[in-house]
Amino acid sequence: MPKKTVYSAKIEHIQILDEQGKLDASLAKDTLKDDEVVFLYEQMSISRHYDEIAFKLQRSGRMGTYPQNKGQEAGPAGAGYAIKKRGSIDWICPCYRENLALFLNGMPMEHILLHWMGDERGNQIPPGVNILPIAIPIGTQPLHAAGIAWAQKYQKTGAAAVTFFGDGATSEGDVHEAMNFASALKLPVVFFCQNNFWAISVPREVQTGSETIAQKGLAYGMPSYQIDGNDIFASYKTVRDALKTAVEDNQPVFIEAITYRLGDHTTADDARRYRDEKIVEQWRKKDPLIRTRKYLESKKMWSDKKQAELEAKAKELVDGVVKRAEGIATPAIGDIFDYSYAELPAELVRQRESMRTASLNEYPVTETLRR
Amino acid sequence: MATRVIQFREALREAMTEEMRRDPRIFLMGEEVAQYNGAYKVSQGMLEEFGPQRIIDAPISENGFAGLGIGAAMYGLRPIIEFMSWSFSLVAADQILNNAAKMLYMSGGQWGCPIVFRGNNGAGGQLGSTHSWCVEALYSNVPGLKIAIPSCPYDAKGLLKTAIRDPDPVFFLESERMLGDKGEVPEEEYTIPFGQAILRREGSDVTLVSFGRPVNFCMEAADELLQDGIACDVLDMRTVRPLDIDAIIASVKKTNRLVVVDQSWPFASVATEVITQTIERAFDHLDHEPVRVNTDDVPTPYAKNLEMEYLPNKGKIIAAVKSVVGTTV
Numbered sequence: 001m002p003k004k005t006v007y008s009a010k011i012e013h014i015q016i017l018d019e020q021g022k023l024d025a026s027l028a029k030d031t032l033k034d035d036e037v038v039f040l041y042e043q044m045s046i047s048r049h050y051d052e053i054a055f056k057l058q059r060s061g062r063m064g065t066y067p068q069n070k071g072q073e074a075g076p077a078g079a080g081y082a083i084k085k086r087g088s089i090d091w092i093c094p095c096y097r098e099n100l101a102l103f104l105n106g107m108p109m110e111h112i113l114l115h116w117m118g119d120e121r122g123n124q125i126p127p128g129v130n131i132l133p134i135a136i137p138i139g140t141q142p143l144h145a146a147g148i149a150w151a152q153k154y155q156k157t158g159a160a161a162v163t164f165f166g167d168g169a170t171s172e173g174d175v176h177e178a179m180n181f182a183s184a185l186k187l188p189v190v191f192f193c194q195n196n197f198w199a200i201s202v203p204r205e206v207q208t209g210s211e212t213i214a215q216k217g218l219a220y221g222m223p224s225y226q227i228d229g230n231d232i233f234a235s236y237k238t239v240r241d242a243l244k245t246a247v248e249d250n251q252p253v254f255i256e257a258i259t260y261r262l263g264d265h266t267t268a269d270d271a272r273r274y275r276d277e278k279i280v281e282q283w284r285k286k287d288p289l290i291r292t293r294k295y296l297e298s299k300k301m302w303s304d305k306k307q308a309e310l311e312a313k314a315k316e317l318v319d320g321v322v323k324r325a326e327g328i329a330t331p332a333i334g335d336i337f338d339y340s341y342a343e344l345p346a347e348l349v350r351q352r353e354s355m356r357t358a359s360l361n362e363y364p365v366t367e368t369l370r371r
Numbered sequence: 372m373a374t375r376v377i378q379f380r381e382a383l384r385e386a387m388t389e390e391m392r393r394d395p396r397i398f399l400m401g402e403e404v405a406q407y408n409g410a411y412k413v414s415q416g417m418l419e420e421f422g423p424q425r426i427i428d429a430p431i432s433e434n435g436f437a438g439l440g441i442g443a444a445m446y447g448l449r450p451i452i453e454f455m456s457w458s459f460s461l462v463a464a465d466q467i468l469n470n471a472a473k474m475l476y477m478s479g480g481q482w483g484c485p486i487v488f489r490g491n492n493g494a495g496g497q498l499g500s501t502h503s504w505c506v507e508a509l510y511s512n513v514p515g516l517k518i519a520i521p522s523c524p525y526d527a528k529g530l531l532k533t534a535i536r537d538p539d540p541v542f543f544l545e546s547e548r549m550l551g552d553k554g555e556v557p558e559e560e561y562t563i564p565f566g567q568a569i570l571r572r573e574g575s576d577v578t579l580v581s582f583g584r585p586v587n588f589c590m591e592a593a594d595e596l597l598q599d600g601i602a603c604d605v606l607d608m609r610t611v612r613p614l615d616i617d618a619i620i621a622s623v624k625k626t627n628r629l630v631v632v633d634q635s636w637p638f639a640s641v642a643t644e645v646i647t648q649t650i651e652r653a654f655d656h657l658d659h660e661p662v663r664v665n666t667d668d669v670p671t672p673y674a675k676n677l678e679m680e681y682l683p684n685k686g687k688i689i690a691a692v693k694s695v696v697g698t699t700v
Contacts, residue, residue, distance in 0.1 A: 093442070123478035132445060133478045140470055143435060147442020147450075154398070154424055154448070161442075174465070177435030184430055339480035340514050342538035345566060345613040 011214045013226045013258075016233035019286045021294025023233070031237045032081075034301055040081060040232050041292045041302070042310055044073040047100040048289060049314040051263075053322060054113060058267040062326070064118045067096050071230070071262030074288030075194055076164070078235025080104035082243060083162060090243060091130045091152075093145035093163040095138070097194060097261075101164065107131050109318075113325035120339070121328065130159075138199075139165055139172030142191060146178045149187040153250060160188035160246040162239070168199025170213055179220040179254070188246035190239060191217065191254045194229060196261035201274040217254025229257030230288040260286070373558040380413045380550040382524035383489075386531035387414070387451060389560070391421055394449060397535060400427040400436050401453030401490075410455045411491065411550055437463035437488065441471050444486040444540075451535065454490030457544060458504040471540040472515035487534045489543035492520070493584060493634050494671050494682055496548060503671035503678075505635035507582070510542055511612045511644070517565060518612040520544040522586035524554035526609060529563030537565070546584045566613035570622075574602025577692050578622040580645055581632040582608040585664075585683045589632050592688035601696055611641050616648050623649055627658040628695045632683050637665035659695040664688055 016027045032040070051070050057063040069076075080101030083090050088105040099112055106129035115122025115134060123133035132148075135141035145163035152159045169175050170193060182189040195213050197204040210216060217224030223245065227234040235257060242253035260283035264271045271280075296302035337344060337352040344352070377385070391397045399414060399421075405428040408415040418426040429436040433454060440450035454460045460467060467488060474484045494503040511518050519534055519541060521527040527545070534541040571586065572579075572593045581589045586607045593603040604622045608615060623629050629649055633642035642663040649661060664683045672678045 091446070120477055120479040124481040125478070132442075133474070133482060137465060137469055140438065140465060143438025143466065144442030144445060144470075146435075147439040147444070148446045149442075150439060151443045151446045151448050173462075174434060174438060177430075177432045178438065180430055180432060181435050181439055185427075339476045339478075341517075342475065342483055347613060347616070 009215065009218045011212050011218070011224060011226050013228070014234045014238055015228035015231055016237065017231045017291055017295055019230070019291050021291045021298055023295060027237070028233050031233050034299065036081070037232070037292065037296060038301055040077050041289070041296060043100060043104065044077050044232075044289055044292065045310055046314045046317060047073050047077075047103065049311070050099065050109065050318050050321070053318050054116065055263070055267065057113070057322065063113070063116050065266045065268050066116045067266040068263030069097050069099050071283065071287055072097055072194055072196055072259045073100055074232045074292070075192070075229040075235045075257040075259055076101035077104070077288075078232045078237075079162065079164075079192055079239040081232075082236050082239040085240070086243060088130060089157070089159040091132070091145070091148045091159065091161040093132045093141040093148065093161055094134055095141060095165050095169070096134050096136065097166065097196070098164045102131055105129065105131060109321040110325040113321060114328060117325060119328070119331070121331075139169035139174045141165065142169075142175050142178035142189075143181070145189050146181045146185075146187055149182065149189045150185065152188055153186075158247055160190060160243050162190040162192060162243070164192045164194060166199060167193060167195040167197065167204050167207055167213055168202065169193075170216060171207055176216075179217065179222070179252070182252035183220045183222050186250040187252055188250055189252040190242045190246055191252065192239065193254070193256045194259055195256050196259050198261050198265065198271070198275070200265040200269060201271075212256060214254060214256035220254075222252045222254050224254040224256070226256045226258060229259030230286050230291065232288065232292060262287070374555040375558065376553050377524055377556050378550065379524045379527050379545070379552045379554070380411060382528035382554075382556050383413050383531055383545065384415065384417065385556070386528045386535070388417060388420065390532055390535040391425065396447065397449040397451060398425040398427060398443075399451045399453065400429050400440060402429055402431055402455050404428060404453050409453070411547065413550070414453070433459045434463040434466055437466040438470070440486050441466055441474070441484055444471075444484045445474060445482050449485055449535065451487045451489060454488060456495070456502055456504070456547075457490050457492040457506045458502045460488065460490070460506065461504065467540070467542075468510070468513050472513050475539070476515055483538050484540045485538045487531075487541045487543055489531070489534075490545060491547040492544035493546050493548070494678060495546075497673060497675055497678060499673045500670035506542070507544060507611055508633075508635040508640040511641055512639070515540070516612065517541045517610060518544065519565065519610045520583040521609065522549075522581075522583055522607050524552060524556050526563060526607075528556055529561050530565075530609060532562045533565055536562070544583060549584055563609065565610045566615050568606045568608045568615040568618040570604060570618075571607050572603055572605040574604050575626055576602045576696050577604070577628040577630060578619065578626045579603045579605045579630050579632065579688070579692065580608065580619055581606070582611055582641070583634060585632045585634050588683060588685050588688055591685045592692065595685065596689060596692055601692060603692065614644070614648075616645075616652070619645060619649060620653050623653050624656045627656055629657065629661040630664065630688070630691045630695055631661065632664045632688055634666060634683055636668055637663055638668060640665055662691045662695050664691050
């Protein structure tokens with residue numbers, strides 16, 4: 001019998017706005033209007049400023065650890081905007097390097113700072129905002145996205161779940177199980193992988209033997225794309241279309257966004273110790289802010305004056321955010337027991353009343369409790 | 372109350388079925404729960420009643436359906452996730468311990484996780500060491516979750532209904548060896564509160580504390596001990612988290628002697644915790660050092676005779692009770 005091909009595949013790479021700020025007009029058709037590009041440029045700039053301030057807060061001892069988003073704003077901007085345009089009905093299941101996607105869909109900016117300052121209340125996401133708490137264990141949240149998508153399908157809400165994760169997370173079993181579930185159960189999930197080439201100090205080529213990360217989505221039977229993750233047009237268009245596919249066909253979609261982590265993994269890391277500065281320098285030229293500004297300037301929609309105004313606006317906005325985050329009173333000591341259960345069990349009531357476990361004697365009277 | 376005699380597995384099924392009828396947010400997901408009617412026939416007929424939208428066959432991916440359930444629970448549904456065996460929950464540890472148990476706390480009270488994980492726990496009868504896990508010691512160390520462990524059909528139904536309605540994640544530990552056990556279960560609706568032990572036998576000589584399957588061995592032992600004139604308080608804890616330590620202390624203050632029977636390994640087990648708390652709270656009431664009846668401190672043996680010897684049983688319990696009362700009776 002002759003051999004026959006039972007499966008063959010290709011991965012498309014989508015770029016609409018190149019690093020020179022040149023737009024592919026035919027691909028850009030029916031995507032972002034000029035005023036929307038201005039809006040997203042402003043949002044990315046504000047996010048960048050927020051990022052720099054967060055970094056300085058950490059360096060000056062006012063915040064624990066912070067993972068910079070620097071250089072990766074365009075993917076979350078385009079994806080977040082696609083979600084926003086649908087009325088923010090879709091659920092976002094994030095990790096920690098897509099602040100802008102959250103901000104665009106109702107996450108108060110001070111909550112993210114509060115979280116990294118080390119306060120659980122940063123994850124008290126306001127009701128009506130369809131965003132899960134930031135997931136710090138790598139790759140656990142795509143499964144929650146599958147669960148939320150399952151709930152959307154069951155309740156016929158017409159919404160999807162969008163989950164963000166990095167290239168490193170694609171080595172975790174959870175991510176693969178989430179992809180398998182979403183595809184096998186036909187769930188409306190958009191998997192958005194930010195491939196920034198580094199999982200702390202582990203480079204992308206050590207992470208997987210696959211030529212692309214996108215092809216992993218194909219293996220699970222879902223449409224999969226690789227996009228220029230520093231291009232807001234590509235990100236917006238691909239996520240917009242993916243959401244349509246997810247919701248209308250109950251078909252998950254996988255997107256690999258090629259970007260680069262211009263900062264360290266977190267403030268606890270020093271990437272200079274393991275990265276070639278020449279390569280980092282090449283990526284600095286591909287910065288999404290530079291190309292978007294170039295594009296706007298080429299269309300006479302941006303000027304130094306507008307830039308100065310934007311920078312002043314960003315400073316004022318972020319100053320207010322920092323003030324609000326730092327202005328929240330530290331929790332009372334007795335609050336340590338709150339929230340471990342919906343209703344505090346007897347043993348924890350006992351411990352809270354006494355601030356003691358039984359072995360430090362039962363029920364000593366204490367004056368330290370604020371409640 | 373009108374009662375009838377049904378199997379443990381039927382009691383579990385009734386609990387899930389009744390709750391699913393009253394709350395459309397509940398769904399059951401697991402390996403073989405739908406088409407195959409459950410690997411142990413606990414969910415028999417449920418696919419027929421509730422359809423594939425609510426009785427869902429999952430790929431063989433425990434971490435996957437545990438995590439999916441957690442996402443659905445955070446959204447507001449009420450998932451019941453069946454592990455064919457709690458032994459298989461180990462691959463889902465990050466989801467069930469690091470996510471389900473901590474989500475409410477880590478989100479400052481905003482994101483609860485009302486989910487039930489249930490399945491067979493403990494030695495099922497020559498399943499070998501990897502498939503015979505007793506998880507109560509391991510998992511009860513983690514705050515944020517609740518652990519229910521019924522010993523009879525009545526409790527299985529009442530506790531499972533409570534578990535399903537509970538706003539926190541509940542680990543519900545069944546036993547393959549008890550699924551065919553029969554017992555009286557009321558026709559009428561009832562639930563059993565968490566954190567309240569039940570006194571199965573009353574006696575003033577020794578307090579016998581247990582939970583899950585070994586409660587039944589304690590009852591056999593207590594019956595036999597009575598013939599020797601030794602009367603035991605047999606406390607069935609029903610839940611180990613929360614633990615009804617007050618009931619244990621009250622009994623120990625009466626009997627002044629404590630034996631704890633626990634089907635998991637002795638080191639840092641629930642038995643250890645019971646004894647520690649008893650010493651903390653009722654040291655002066657003890658007339659004899661407390662004694663544990665656990666398994667041997669080895670992986671569960673595969674060979675039939677070794678497995679039987681490894682587990683707690685009536686004979687070991689009788690010997691333990693006699694050792695704590697022996698010097699004074």
